[in-house]
Amino acid sequence: MNTSSPLSSLSLRRRPKPGLSAFESLLDLLPAATLLVDTGSLRILLANSMAAQLTGFTRGELNNHSLGALFPTLEKGWLNANPRRWNLALTPPNRRNRQVIDVQVTASLLDTKGEFALFSIETVSERESRDAEQLRQQQVWEALHTLALAPQQADIDSTLKQALQAGSALLGAPLLAIFQAEVSHLVLDCSAICGPAEMLPDRLPSSELVILQKPHLWKRGKRTLSSLHRAARASNLAYLASAPLGEPNALIGLLVAAGEQVSPDENTLPVVEFLAEAITSILQENILITNLRQSLQDYRRETMITSAVRDASLEGVITIAPDLTIRDLNPSAEAILGYASREVHNQPYQKILIGADNIIPPFLTEQPGVNIHNSGNVRLYRRDGSAFLAHVRTLPIMDEDRLESLVVLIQDLSQEEQYRLQNQQLEQRAILGEVTAIFAHEVRNPINNLSTGLQLMALNFPPGDSNQEVVTRMQQDCDRLAELMKSVLSFVRPVEYKMESVDLDKTLRRLMERWRPHLAKVNIKHMFQVESGAPQIEGDPRALEQVWNNLINNAIQAMSKDGGTLAIKIRTITTTDHTPRVEVSI
Incomplete structure (x- = not known):
C-alpha cells in the first residue's frame, strides 16, 4: 500500500529573489548620484550612472570600492547619526581627476538590521540651484495667492495695489503701473503704481492704446515706438513691457512693467500678458459690482419710496399672491379691517375680505394684461363683525406675461357716510x-x-x-x-356776552322775589344764605340769570308733588391752585 502524499510528486517553484542587476536598474531611475553600500564592510555594492558621472569612475570601478576612499572625512559613527546628512568633500583617487568636490551626502537604511544603506550624493552647487528654484517656486505660488486674494480688498485702489505687488513678485520687476482710459479727456491716467512713480509719466495720450494694442517688449538700445517708450529711455530703464487691458475691440488701458538693471527673460512678456488678463478681470468685476451696487441702491430707494407711500396711503392696500393668499397689509388696511399683517400672512383672502364675492374675478388671474378691476361699493365686515361700506379696486401686477401678485385697494366709505x-x-x-x-x-x-x-x-x-x-x-x-x-x-348767530361786575346777592334775591308767587302755589319754601364778605364776580348778568332760572326751575319740578325747601347758598372757596372762587349752590 502506497501511503505517500500526492503533493510529494509536485515540484514547487519559488519566484527568484531580485539580484543586484535589478537593484542597479532601480538606482538608475533615481535623479541624484546614488550608491548602495554594505554598512558592515563600508564597500560600495552598486552605483548608478549619475554616481559614475560625478566621481569620474566607471560603474564597474565603483563596485566594491571603499566608501572611505571617496569620503575621507566621513565619521565612523555615521550609522547612529540623526539625521544622516553631512556636507563632505568628495575626493577621487590618484588616477582620476584630483579636484575635490563639495557635496551633501544623505544616508538611508534599506533594512531593519541596518546591513545596507543608500547614499544619495548632491553637489553644493546643485543643491543651491535646487533651493533657489524651490524658493522661486514658493515666491511664485505666494504671488499667485496674493493676486487671487486681491479682489477681496475693500476698495478698487487697494485691489489694484495688491495685484501690482503680486505682479512685481512674479516678474521680479521693480516698477509696475496701470494706465486707464479717461473718456471725457481722451487720455490714459496712471490709476495705480508699484515702484518709483517718477520714472513714468502720470498721463499718456489716448493714441498709446492704438500703438500698443498688442503686448510689446522694449529693451534699452532698441527703437522707441511710443511716448511711453521714450519716457522709459529718458528714465534709463533697461526694459519696458506692456500689455493692453480690456477686450480686443474695447480696450480700457495699459499694464506696464519695467526694470532698471535686470534684463527681461523669455517669460517676461507672457507673464505681463497673464497679469493684464487678471487685472482686466478685476476691473471688469469692479465695474460690474459698481453697477450692481448702484442698481441695488436705486432698488432700495425705490422700495423705500414705495413702502413710504404705501404706508402713508389712506387707502387700505392688500397684497395677494397668485395662489390667492394674502402676503401683507399696509397700516391703513390693518386699521380698516382690524387685523395685523402678520396674522393674515398666507391666509386665503376670502377669510379676511368677507362680504364680497367678486373682488378678484377669475379673469384677473387667467388673462394677463388686464389693467384694473373696479368692484365698486361693497359692504365688507371688520374683524369685530361690524359692517362698513367700502370702494374696492383690484390691480394685477405682471412680470412680463406672468402674474406676480394682486393689489387690492380698499377705500373706507364709513366716514363719508x-x-x-x-x-x-x-x-x-x-x-x-x-x-x-x-x-x-x-x-x-x-x-x-x-x-x-x-x-x-x-x-x-x-x-x-x-x-x-x-x-x-x-x-x-x-x-x-x-x-x-x-x-x-343765538341758535343761528354767535352770542356776544357783555361782561360786567355782578353782585350775586342782589341778583339772586331779586330773582327769588320773581319766583315767590309760583313757590307759594306749589308749597315750596325758600331759604337764602350768603356768606359775609362774598365778592362780586365778572359775568354777563342776562346769561347768569338764565342759568339761575334753569336751576331753580329744575328744583321746583323735583319738589312739585310734595313741596319742600329751596335753599340758595353763596360762599367763597379756594381751589387747589390757591385761586379764590365764588360757589353758588341751589
Whole structure:
C-alpha cells in the first residue's frame, strides 16, 4: 500500500529573489548620484550612472570600492547619526581627476538590521540651484495667492495695489503701473503704481492704446515706438513691457512693467500678458459690482419710496399672491379691517375680505394684461363683525406675461357716510334756525309793545300805588322774555356776552322775589344764605340769570308733588391752585 502524499510528486517553484542587476536598474531611475553600500564592510555594492558621472569612475570601478576612499572625512559613527546628512568633500583617487568636490551626502537604511544603506550624493552647487528654484517656486505660488486674494480688498485702489505687488513678485520687476482710459479727456491716467512713480509719466495720450494694442517688449538700445517708450529711455530703464487691458475691440488701458538693471527673460512678456488678463478681470468685476451696487441702491430707494407711500396711503392696500393668499397689509388696511399683517400672512383672502364675492374675478388671474378691476361699493365686515361700506379696486401686477401678485385697494366709505349724515343734520339745523329766527322776530314785537304799555301804566300810577310793584314784575318778565328771544336767536348767530361786575346777592334775591308767587302755589319754601364778605364776580348778568332760572326751575319740578325747601347758598372757596372762587349752590 502506497501511503505517500500526492503533493510529494509536485515540484514547487519559488519566484527568484531580485539580484543586484535589478537593484542597479532601480538606482538608475533615481535623479541624484546614488550608491548602495554594505554598512558592515563600508564597500560600495552598486552605483548608478549619475554616481559614475560625478566621481569620474566607471560603474564597474565603483563596485566594491571603499566608501572611505571617496569620503575621507566621513565619521565612523555615521550609522547612529540623526539625521544622516553631512556636507563632505568628495575626493577621487590618484588616477582620476584630483579636484575635490563639495557635496551633501544623505544616508538611508534599506533594512531593519541596518546591513545596507543608500547614499544619495548632491553637489553644493546643485543643491543651491535646487533651493533657489524651490524658493522661486514658493515666491511664485505666494504671488499667485496674493493676486487671487486681491479682489477681496475693500476698495478698487487697494485691489489694484495688491495685484501690482503680486505682479512685481512674479516678474521680479521693480516698477509696475496701470494706465486707464479717461473718456471725457481722451487720455490714459496712471490709476495705480508699484515702484518709483517718477520714472513714468502720470498721463499718456489716448493714441498709446492704438500703438500698443498688442503686448510689446522694449529693451534699452532698441527703437522707441511710443511716448511711453521714450519716457522709459529718458528714465534709463533697461526694459519696458506692456500689455493692453480690456477686450480686443474695447480696450480700457495699459499694464506696464519695467526694470532698471535686470534684463527681461523669455517669460517676461507672457507673464505681463497673464497679469493684464487678471487685472482686466478685476476691473471688469469692479465695474460690474459698481453697477450692481448702484442698481441695488436705486432698488432700495425705490422700495423705500414705495413702502413710504404705501404706508402713508389712506387707502387700505392688500397684497395677494397668485395662489390667492394674502402676503401683507399696509397700516391703513390693518386699521380698516382690524387685523395685523402678520396674522393674515398666507391666509386665503376670502377669510379676511368677507362680504364680497367678486373682488378678484377669475379673469384677473387667467388673462394677463388686464389693467384694473373696479368692484365698486361693497359692504365688507371688520374683524369685530361690524359692517362698513367700502370702494374696492383690484390691480394685477405682471412680470412680463406672468402674474406676480394682486393689489387690492380698499377705500373706507364709513366716514363719508358719517359726513353725509352730519351734512343732513346741518342742513336741518340751518332750516330750523331760519324758522326760529323768523319766530323770534315775530314774538319780539308783541313783547316790545307790552313793555311799552307797562311803562305807560307805571307813569299813570302814583308812586306809592300798590300796582307799581305788579307793573314792575311784569316789566321784568317782559325783559326776561326779550332775553329768551335773544337766546333763541343765538341758535343761528354767535352770542356776544357783555361782561360786567355782578353782585350775586342782589341778583339772586331779586330773582327769588320773581319766583315767590309760583313757590307759594306749589308749597315750596325758600331759604337764602350768603356768606359775609362774598365778592362780586365778572359775568354777563342776562346769561347768569338764565342759568339761575334753569336751576331753580329744575328744583321746583323735583319738589312739585310734595313741596319742600329751596335753599340758595353763596360762599367763597379756594381751589387747589390757591385761586379764590365764588360757589353758588341751589
